[in-house]
Structure formats: C-alpha cells, structure tokens
Amino acid sequence: MKNIRLLLVDDEDDFRQTLAKRLTKKGIPPEQAENGQKALSILENKRMDVVVLDVKMPGMDGIEVLHHIKKRYPKTEVIFLTGHAATQDGVHGIKTGAFDYLSKPIEFEHLFGKIKQAYEKIEREEEKLKEAEFREHMEMQMVTTEKLASLGTLAAGVAHEINNPLAIINESAGWLKLIINKEEMAQMPRKQDFEKALNKIEKGVMRAKRITHQLLGFARKDDSVFSEVNIMELVEEGINLVNMEAVYKNIEIVREIAPDKNTIWSDPSQLRQVLINLLTNAIYATNVGGKITIRLEAMDETITLIVQDTGQGIPKENLNKIFEPFFSTKPPGEGTGLGLFVTRGIVEKLGGIIEVTSKLGNGASFYIMLPRYFKIKKDLDQDERIQFLEHLAEQSNSTQ
C-alpha cells in the first residue's frame, strides 16, 4: 500500500492540493496534474498504478484522457471524479474502462478506500499474470519432457529393428571384400571401384551403428551401479581419455578442485560418460591454444561440476536446442546430435540438473548439479517429474 504510484488530475487547484496533502499524510504522496495534457506527459515518464481523474476539465476532458490511458497503459487503474449528480459521466467512464467513479463532493475516506481497492485489483491481476506465465512455462516444459520420453522409447525400438538389417549389410559387404581380395580375383576388372564402394558401405554401416547404439544407450534400462565416487579421480580419468585430442590442439586443461569434500554417492561409469561427453564437446569447440577449466563447487548436500571452455560459444538461439535429440552443429557424419541429449538423460537419472550458460565468442560453461547422496526412488517416473517441477518453481522464485 505504501508504494502506490498515484496521479491526481484536477483543474481545481485548491481541491487538488488539499486532497494531495491529505493523501500524503496517509502515506501516499501523489503526483499532480492540472489538466489532461499534463497528466499524459507525466504518465509518459513514470508508470502509475492509480489515476484519480476529474471528468470535467477545460481542454482535454476526463473521458478523453481515460481513453488515452487505457490504450497506452492498460494496467493503470482510473478512478473518475464526476460532478454532482452526473451519474451519466460515471457510467460512461466505467464502460470505457475506469475502475469506479465518485461524485463530488467526495468523502476523503471513501476515495482512500477506492484507491486501495484499485491497487489491490492491480496486485491481483499481476499475480494472475505471473501465475499464468509460470503455468505456461511449466506446461511447455512438461510437454517437452513427455515428448522426449516417448521419442526415446520410439527411437530405441527403431534402433533395435535397424540393427538387424545393418548386421546383414555389414556381413554382405564384408563377404564381398573377402572375395575380391582372393588371389583368383587379382585380375578382376574395375576391382578398385568395387573396393571403394564396399569401403563406403562399411563406413556407412559404422556410422548408422554409432547412432543406433547411442539411441539404445539413452533408452537403456536402469542398470546403474552405485558406489562412492571420488570426483577428482573421475575427472583425472576423464581427462586422460580425451587428453590426446587436447594435446593435439594445444589446449590447456585446468583443474580447480579442492581435495576435500569431493566424494559423492553415484554411478561412476555413467558420470564418467557425462564428463567425457562434455570434455569432448569442449575440446571440439575450443580453438588451438585455448583453455578448458574444470571446477568443482562442493556444498554439504550437493556438488556442482563446471566444465568451462574458451571456444566460440553457443548462439543464444541455440541454447534451448542443444539438449534436444539430433541437434548438432557439426558437419553431417561427424556428430550424431545425441551427445548432450544422452548427457542430460544421465544427469537427470542420477537426480541432478544440467545447465548451460554461454555468450557468443566467450566460450560456454556447463553446470552439473548432483546430489551428494543419490536417493533411490520407488516410483522413478513420477518422482523425476516432481523434482523437475520443483526445480522450475525454485528457478521462477529466484527470478521474481
């Protein structure tokens, strides 16, 4: 109530100033305007919650001012002050969008009450709007999660079915290769063409196999094995596995991990997969001579592992897409577009959250927040969603 932004518009100076004084005493110092023109110019510079507006004014009258206000500042509430027994004006005002009207001479307490009501209405509307926005956001996210879940099931089924014909193609090509490399085939015409085509077939099969296996890896049943994991050791292992690439591009890998509090209870092999995926991406994104920083922030209940690179960064329009399946910026054949999709799947399965921040040209940072003790859940599907929504709620609270 204290911080209501109030504007008083009336051409009768005495009346307006007296009213302003009393309102100030009540803790609501209003802005003042002696005509419609002035009122609109004040509104242009400062948003008002409530405008108390006299209908009868020389020049631009109240109705006209109200029109302007409602058109440009639909959230601002207007209380009309009409002349004695001019009910017509009041009704017209309400039809145009005024909150209410009072007939002069007005009772101060009455007006004060109306201002309060108008402000409460604004608060209610804002709350409703925020709630609607939140719900919309949440629904969108839920649709995405559900879409991804059913997509995962479908993809796994397709991948499984495709593996069989792939195996047939693979064996057929392999057999032909064996034949044309036999001694009796040494003089075979256009042998090189055959060899070339067969190699391409085998390469194509390998590529398809990579995709099917990654898809199946994502949809794999819950076969996690939990144990105590030392994050520092895990990071070293991960770095060792990708180190060749890093050395080749002269990329420095910096570890910022305190030796204490870095053990958690989780699935080491899946976490290793996450780390390798993120490091591989970081190395791919980082230019020659760049730097990758791995940082661990350990809290009592959670840990946050951060992989930060000095690469080209992720354009804003892609930030929402990078965790979607089959989204890749690598040239065709190099990336499956499943790396981060699978990574997120793993992190969420382990009860964690993965987030990314990036600025084009300034590298990217991936944050993995994991619980220190993974709690094994009874109804995994149900719980995962609840946790997800709670996280959303937290996020929207912190931004309010």
Add this chain to the structure above:
Amino acid sequence: MIKIPTKVLLVDDEEDFAEMLSLRLIELGEKVVIAYSGQEGLDTLAKTSIDVVILDIKMPGMDGIETLREIKKQYPIIEVILLTGHGSTETAVEGMKLGAFDYLMKPADFSDLAAKLEGARKRKDEQEERIRKAEAKLLVRRSGGAF
C-alpha cells in the same frame, strides 16, 4: 601354413544374416553349418561334430540362453560365442556365467568376431589336449606302465 578349419555352428533366426555371416566365415576357410532356431541347433549338434557355436540370444521359441544351457549340459566342451543386441549386456553376462566363451554386440565388428572365434577354438583345443593327456596318464596307471 595350412589353416585347420574351425567347425562352426551358427544359430540365428535372421536368415539373411546367418547366410551372409556363414559365407564370410567360409571364405576365411572355416566350416560353417547354419541352424535357424535353438532346437535346430541342438539337432545339428547331435549329428555333427562342432568346435564353436555362434549363438544369437534373441530368438523366438527356445531363446539363446536356454539353448546355451542345453548345449553346455550335453556338450560341455563345445565353446559358445553369444550374439546380443544392444542393452542386453546383463543377459550376455548371465550367459558367460553359464559357460559361454564370450559375447559380441550386433552388428559385430568382423575382426572382433574372428579373434573371438580363434580364442574359443584354441580354448577347446587346449581342453581336449588336457583331456587326452589325463586319459593317457590314467591308461598308464591302470596298465601299471606295462604295455
């Protein structure tokens, strides 16, 4: 050096795959017999001498694991290599506990398959060799060293 062919029984319900893989193995000098189901595989084993069975896990009717149990019960010395789909690693591990030599994921890398086939064959040969020696010792002891 003349290659001694490994006698392979390939059990897979996917006919095109079985045919192509067998042709490839034959091209490498192995002797291959195909069976399109677990039961057919067991029938083949009853009348043919086999060194190594390459066995698909996912088959209608008698599945790979069941077939494996039966093979190991009746012919414990024959080595079995399992072919699995992705994500059935647990089944593969179960199979190895039941006595399978190793497993491969479909579509399998042929050099892997060749290497495992050789390993399986070698293990069977060595086992047979040990059995032969043990039998010889037994024979010597029984006859008191006097032939």
